[in-house]
Amino acid sequence: MMLRIKRVPTVVSNYQKDEGEDAARRGGGCGRNCLQKCCIPGAKLPLYTFKRAEEIPGDKCVLEHDDNQAPVAFLDSLLLGQWEDRMQRGLFRYDVTACETKVIPGRCGFMAQLNEGRHLKKRPTEFRVDKVLQPFDGNKFNFTKVGQEEVLFQFDASEDGEVHFFPDAPVDADSSPSVVAINVSPIEYGHVLLIPRILECLPQRIDRESFLLALYMAIEAGNPYFRLGYNSLGAFATINHLHFQAYYLAVPFPIEKAPTRKVTTLGDGVKISELFDYPVRGLVFEGGNTLQDLSNAVSDACIFLQDNNIPHNVLIADCGKRIFLLPQCYAEKQALGEVSSELLDTQVNPAVWEISGHMVLKRKKDYEEASEENAWRLLAEVSLSEERFEEVKALIFEACSYTLSEKEDEHLTQGAGDDKPPLEGTGSINKGRNCNMVSGTQECLVLQ
Amino acid sequence: MEPPQLGLIEQSFNSRYSNWAREALDELPDNFTITDPCISGHPIVFASRGFLKMSGYSRDQVVGRNGRMFQGPNTCRRSVMEIREAIREERGVEISLLNYRKDGTPFWMLFRMAPVFGKDEGRVIHFVAVQVPILRRRQRRRNGEGLCGEILSNSCRREVCSSSSVELAGVSAADSDCRVQAMEGSVWQHVDNYVFPKDCKPLDGFQLISFLQFALVLFTSLEIEEKCEASDTEKQLAATAISNVLSVLTHYSESTGRLVCEKRFGPSLVSSSLHISLGRIKQSFVLVDPHLPDIPIVYASDAFLRMTGYARNEVLGQNCRFLTGVDTDPSALHQIKQSIQAQQACSVRILHYRKDKSSFWNLLHISPVRNATGKIAYFVGVQIEEGSVDRHGLSPEMRQLSVVGSIKVAVRSSSMSYSIH
Numbered sequence: 001m002m003l004r005i006k007r008v009p010t011v012v013s014n015y016q017k018d019e020g021e022d023a024a025r026r027g028g029g030c031g032r033n034c035l036q037k038c039c040i041p042g043a044k045l046p047l048y049t050f051k052r053a054e055e056i057p058g059d060k061c062v063l064e065h066d067d068n069q070a071p072v073a074f075l076d077s078l079l080l081g082q083w084e085d086r087m088q089r090g091l092f093r094y095d096v097t098a099c100e101t102k103v104i105p106g107r108c109g110f111m112a113q114l115n116e117g118r119h120l121k122k123r124p125t126e127f128r129v130d131k132v133l134q135p136f137d138g139n140k141f142n143f144t145k146v147g148q149e150e151v152l153f154q155f156d157a158s159e160d161g162e163v164h165f166f167p168d169a170p171v172d173a174d175s176s177p178s179v180v181a182i183n184v185s186p187i188e189y190g191h192v193l194l195i196p197r198i199l200e201c202l203p204q205r206i207d208r209e210s211f212l213l214a215l216y217m218a219i220e221a222g223n224p225y226f227r228l229g230y231n232s233l234g235a236f237a238t239i240n241h242l243h244f245q246a247y248y249l250a251v252p253f254p255i256e257k258a259p260t261r262k263v264t265t266l267g268d269g270v271k272i273s274e275l276f277d278y279p280v281r282g283l284v285f286e287g288g289n290t291l292q293d294l295s296n297a298v299s300d301a302c303i304f305l306q307d308n309n310i311p312h313n314v315l316i317a318d319c320g321k322r323i324f325l326l327p328q329c330y331a332e333k334q335a336l337g338e339v340s341s342e343l344l345d346t347q348v349n350p351a352v353w354e355i356s357g358h359m360v361l362k363r364k365k366d367y368e369e370a371s372e373e374n375a376w377r378l379l380a381e382v383s384l385s386e387e388r389f390e391e392v393k394a395l396i397f398e399a400c401s402y403t404l405s406e407k408e409d410e411h412l413t414q415g416a417g418d419d420k421p422p423l424e425g426t427g428s429i430n431k432g433r434n435c436n437m438v439s440g441t442q443e444c445l446v447l448q
Numbered sequence: 449m450e451p452p453q454l455g456l457i458e459q460s461f462n463s464r465y466s467n468w469a470r471e472a473l474d475e476l477p478d479n480f481t482i483t484d485p486c487i488s489g490h491p492i493v494f495a496s497r498g499f500l501k502m503s504g505y506s507r508d509q510v511v512g513r514n515g516r517m518f519q520g521p522n523t524c525r526r527s528v529m530e531i532r533e534a535i536r537e538e539r540g541v542e543i544s545l546l547n548y549r550k551d552g553t554p555f556w557m558l559f560r561m562a563p564v565f566g567k568d569e570g571r572v573i574h575f576v577a578v579q580v581p582i583l584r585r586r587q588r589r590r591n592g593e594g595l596c597g598e599i600l601s602n603s604c605r606r607e608v609c610s611s612s613s614v615e616l617a618g619v620s621a622a623d624s625d626c627r628v629q630a631m632e633g634s635v636w637q638h639v640d641n642y643v644f645p646k647d648c649k650p651l652d653g654f655q656l657i658s659f660l661q662f663a664l665v666l667f668t669s670l671e672i673e674e675k676c677e678a679s680d681t682e683k684q685l686a687a688t689a690i691s692n693v694l695s696v697l698t699h700y701s702e703s704t705g706r707l708v709c710e711k712r713f714g715p716s717l718v719s720s721s722l723h724i725s726l727g728r729i730k731q732s733f734v735l736v737d738p739h740l741p742d743i744p745i746v747y748a749s750d751a752f753l754r755m756t757g758y759a760r761n762e763v764l765g766q767n768c769r770f771l772t773g774v775d776t777d778p779s780a781l782h783q784i785k786q787s788i789q790a791q792q793a794c795s796v797r798i799l800h801y802r803k804d805k806s807s808f809w810n811l812l813h814i815s816p817v818r819n820a821t822g823k824i825a826y827f828v829g830v831q832i833e834e835g836s837v838d839r840h841g842l843s844p845e846m847r848q849l850s851v852v853g854s855i856k857v858a859v860r861s862s863s864m865s866y867s868i869h
Contacts, residue, residue, distance in 0.1 A: 074840055080853025081846045084815075088793055088849075097818040097856055103865045111864065165840050189857050224532070225861070250725060250861030252533050260526065286525060322525050 003130035003335035007349060008120055009238045012183045012193060013146040014091065016239075033148040035198060040173055045151055046082075047169035047177075048075060049158035050220045073222035078165065079180065080248075082152040083190050086182050091150060093117060096186045106372030108254040108278075111358045114367035118185050118360060119347060129234045129331035132306045136203040142241035143181065143195045151181045152192065155217060163220075173199055178213055183245065187353055187360055191247035194228065202242040204233050206302035206314075212295040214244045218320035219291075225250040227317050229352035232302075234311030235328050236351035244316075245352070254357030255324055256317055260284050263393070266400055268293040274393070275324075279379035280355050281389040282326035283396070291320075297400050298323050304399035310392060313352035326355055327392050330382040343378055350382040457512050460484040460493045464566075464573065464708060469700035470494070476696070478689035479579045481515065485535060485572055485724050489514050493574070502557075502581060504550035515577065520548040524675075531561065537865070538563050538572045538720045542686065544582060544676050556582040558678035560686040564697055567707035571720035574708070576697070578689040580682045718747045725858035731851045734768065735817070735826040738788060742767045746826065755831060757803035768829065771810075773801035784814060788827055791816050793852075795845070797834070809834035813848040817856055819863035828855050 094117035196210035258278035288294030534541035732751035787794035793815040819825035
């Protein structure tokens with residue numbers, strides 16, 4: 001039995017059309033500046049190359065700008081400037097700064113925004129929610145179809161260990177560039193999409209190299225209020241083309257303020273804690289002897305989750321020093337008809353930003369009546385149950401520590417650019433543990 | 449990031465408090481620092497003798513630097529965030545924090561911070577931070593269990609890490625602070641799955657030794673990593689210290705005529721958290737308020753003052769027309785006025801005059817800025833002197849837009865919270 005929900009997908013690009021329209025235009029050149037073979041040759045975009053930081057985040061750091069009093073870092077400046085430019089050119093569907101927003105009174109500090117323009121009155125599309133790994137489908141919308149004007153700059157590692165900026169660099173398909181593009185339905189000012197190795201058309205799934213890129217971006221921006229987020233399929237990712245989102249909001253997120261309880265420290269120094277007194281159960285990753293260690297710990301945990309069909313969201317906060325990993329089950333509940341109509345009517349799809357405490361509401365009524373209680377109730381529905389979370393947690397730890405000691409376990413390590421076929425509910429974790437994983441079939445996991 | 453010039457630091461202190469203030473502060477026995485949030489980098493402008501002794505640094509090594517220099521790998525990020533938010537919201541905070549001395553050794557202290565408001569400006573001009581070392585080792589886990597006695601007396605752990613190689617070097621339990629120099633090879637799993645069964649069998653000799661070793665490591669490592677609560681005495685010390693410092697500052701500000709006080713006095717032109725955010729932007733710009741009569745300037749960046757040669761008190765509250773002069777093209781002015789009325793952005797090239805009457809071509813960009821209500825709160829004017837070059841190779845237009853973007857984020861965010869005015 002396949003699990004599906006219907007929802008209107010968020011429009012993130014002006015070139016994102018309905019399924020029917022897309023198929024019609026498949027043949028022949030597109031006649032405009034997209035990022036496919038037809039238009040890439042000769043294309044030029046600004047290029048920002050960052051310095052790879054090998055040191056621990058927070059220690060003898062390259063992170064000189066993690067203080068909100070420090071001068072605005074250059075990447076910050078560049079991104080904001082380019083974004084404002086696109087604002088003034090009218091590329092966004094609405095002015096997000098004209099949307100009323102507030103912090104809901106209470107101890108958590110949930111944020112609510114009244115945004116009637118974000119959601120479209122379109123026919124809802126069906127989304128399959130029981131498969132976290134789905135193959136890339138070139139017929140559907142993907143980011144190579146966006147117009148070049150929606151791309152702000154290319155973002156890659158520098159060759160010589162220094163930061164460089166080239167206002168007009170050729171797009172070199174062979175170097176597999178990563179880009180930062182605007183989200184034309186922004187949640188907040190500066191809402192962008194980071195698309196690693198865009199031309200490789202990777203499906204929405206985490207791999208070590210891509211996650212590290214996202215982490216570098218958080219560090220490079222040097223602004224604790226610039227956060228990156230990731231939604232897996234089944235956890236409200238709209239587009240099955242690997243991307244992270246990011247935006248600016250200079251207030252603390254409720255999830256960042258939630259108390260944590262330390263659970264363990266891995267051999268490579270990565271500290272893993274668990275959230276408590278927060279409606280959604282999740283893990284927090286910090287520390288690590290090197291940046292790679294931290295990045296790999298999170299990536300490996302995500303890879304485990306996606307290999308085992310557990311939808312999840314990731315938030316990179318505090319300039320890359322704290323990373324939140326949140327497995328969720330809302331979509332599945334929705335598909336099984338287990339969510340109350342009251343919650344469904346708010347049309348809030350709890351993706352990473354909502355889970356972190358930032359809710360975008362479509363109806364004025366919901367905005368005026370927004371309360372800490374309501375927000376908590378919604379998010380509590382998203383969380384895995386305590387029992388289930390304990391199971392998943394234990395398995396994640398095994399996954400993380402096994403990666404250190406048993407590198408030959410192919411299910412847990414994934415090299416960069418690895419083109420593995422999507423795994424379908426593999427029973428990879430059966431090391432003598434009691435678990436509910438179904439192996440080898442296409443059936444969804446029905447959680448008890 | 450370059451440390452701010454010593455001149456600015458000196459001025460921060462000397463312009464507010466009379467010369468005797470330093471002496472009076474030096475007579476206090478407490479550990480404290482005074483910082484200035486309005487100087488880029490939010491540096492320390494004064495550090496007490498007690499503080500320097502506690503941290504092991506000399507005055508020169510501390511003044512001009514940000515408090516972040518005392519943090520290290522085991523400093524709790526959440527605590528740092530709480531302090532950051534308190535600064536942004538211009539309120540006090542009291543929290544236990546792990547800091548590091550110059551020699552690299554960590555120590556727990558109770559950190560208590562309070563804002564000092566300028567009576568005229570109505571915004572924070574300094575923060576006073578007091579640090580009381582937490583001497584008694586009290587490790588408390590979140591659920592309130594006290595570990596100390598229980599570990600060393602009749603307890604046992606289901607999974608003793610006797611197989612992991614744990615080397616202890618330089619653990620000095622007798623010290624009042626943790627000096628764990630090196631801990632190698634410990635792979636901790638299930639750290640908090642302790643079981644304290646009452647009917648525990650006594651351990652044999654070998655088990656006992658390795659267990660005690662383990663417990664010692666656990667004990668001291670937990671000391672670093674878990675929260676450390678301050679005692680009531682220590683909290684009282686912090687409160688007294690803060691009070692001492694604040695009274696000295698209040699007293700010695702009277703003679704300079706620039707009074708300070710502990711509570712905000714009167715409304716401010718631009719909220720202080722916004723002020724702090726705007727301080728990060730190094731370019732020349734002003735914010736004007738279109739809702740007030742004659743659309744006055746409510747904020748001017750330092751770079752603007754440098755470019756035009758005016759002092760801050762000469763421009764705040766004034767309409768921007770003081771920048772125009774005989775040869776300024778009236779049509780450029782008209783364009784600006786029209787854009788403001790239409791609530792739109794515009795760019796003009798306009799001839800402006802400095803205080804010393806010299807003129808310059810100003811590539812001016814103006815844009816409406818909305819706050820959290822969604823309505824326009826200010827207009828921003830970003831000035832670029834024609835011919836100036838940006839070291840990153842950004843065009844003037846792109847530089848201006850960056851400023852606009854940063855300001856839009858700052859204004860929107862700072863007005864979101866119901867607790868910030």
